[in-house]
Amino acid sequence: MAATANSQIISSTTENSFVKALAESSTLKSIPTEFTFPNDYTCSNPNSLPTVDFSLLISPDPDQRSKTLHELAGACEQWGFFVLVNHGIPESVLKGAISASLEYFDLPAEEKRRYEAKSPSDPIKSGSGSVINTNNHRIHLWRDYVKSYVHPQFHCPHQPTNLRDTVYEFSEKSRKVARTLLQGIGENLGLEKGYIDEALKLDTCFQLYAANYYPPCPQPDQAIGIPPHTDHGLLTFLIHNGVAGLQIQHNGEWFDTNSPPNSILVNTGDHLEIFSNGRYKSVKHRAVVNTEATRISVVLSNGAAPDAVVGPARELVERDGRALYHSMKFIDYVETMTSNLRMGKTSLDCIKIQDE
Structure with a gap:
């Protein structure tokens, strides 16, 4: 009977495209086979991810700024992840983004x-x-999501009514922080002042909002929220x-991430690897799930x-002798990546120039 019930639920969930209803079913005792993704989600705990204090990066004190630039360079080179603190984005904005996004997932399925x-270029998904x-088998993920392009053109679901203003404010403030970080990164790379802004056309930069909902799962070692992947773009804020x-791979091992309240987890994306010539x-x-709490x-x-x-x-190409x-x-890369969701080879692997 349990298998039959699960089969009926997954049929409904596949039709409706949402996992939330499946997870909330009183008859769910095990995951349907379509979600089976065996994984060992246990991993090491790092002492701590690098921390970058944004207020010191913009400090008028040259010694403090120099020290923070050095810490930013080390975080990008050694971890590809860091915790950003004192970034200036109000806590009310961060909490509002979480709260309004959660309200979206509580909307009726029809909405x-x-x-x-319908296509990779849809501005809201x-x-x-x-x-x-x-093995060329389709695996369903244990998560629901909403994504929208928010810059240079702003798109957002109409419901809930507070989502639009909240996402707009969060994206606007985040762009300013990201641009300052990128200017510091350009300085660390030894590039001329303003080069990174001009080369990447940061005045009309692309920005994507995404919210991911991971409900409790009865078999977290047999399902996955999002499998191992890298991000397109320059810097991802989370x-x-x-x-x-959230778990990250570092020196071949998987580590849990921890971040204090009101901080932002930042990771370097595919395009920063490309731009920095490696x-x-x-x-x-990757995103793993648990039996007890919604993430x-x-x-x-x-x-x-x-x-x-x-x-x-x-x-950098001139210094290195060749492009890697x-x-x-940019948008072609994003749409190619989102339309080819396959395990294994990434879009970044596909544009690496192989040694002769």
Whole structure:
């Protein structure tokens, strides 16, 4: 009977494209086979991720700023992840983004189905998602999501009514922080002042809002929220509701991440690896699930302008003697990546220039 019930539930969930209803079913005792993704989600706990104090990065004290620039460079080179503190974005904005996103997932399924993705270029998308594994089998993910392009054109679901203003404010404030970090990164790379802004057309930078909802799972070692992947873009900002679940790969091992309240987890994306000609790495990470608590994360992906052709910075290619990556229009990369969700080879692997 349990198998039959699960089969009926998964049929309904696949049709409706949402996992929340499945997780809340009183008859669910085990995950349906379509979600089976065996994984060992236990991992090491790092002493701590690097921390970057944004207030010191913009400090008029040259010694404090120099020290913070050095810490930023080390975090990008060695971890590809860091905890950003004292960033100046009010705590009310961060909490509001989490709260309004959670309200979205509580909407009736009919409202959320308005945004089911029909093509990679859709500016608003909602659903649960799946990946194709190495055996060419489709695996459903244990999460629901909503995504929207928020810059240079702003798009957002109409419901709940407070989501639009909240996401707009969070994205606007985050762009300013991201741009300052990128200017510091350009300085660390030894690039001319203003080069990174001009080369990547940061005035019209691409920004994506995404909220991920991971409900409790009866078999967390047999399901996955999001499998190992890297992010497109330059810098990804992530906040969450305090429930653990994000794990990162460092020196071949998986580590849990921890971040204090009102901080932002930042990771370097594919395009920063490309632009830096491999100096900064886009690090694999994954989202695991648990049996007890719902996890929600809100992400802002900060990239180059949609029409910017992103390749290794000219000065870095001259220093290194050759480019390690092909150049590609930013939005083409994003849409190629989102339309080919397969385990294994990433979009970044595909544009690396192989040694002869």
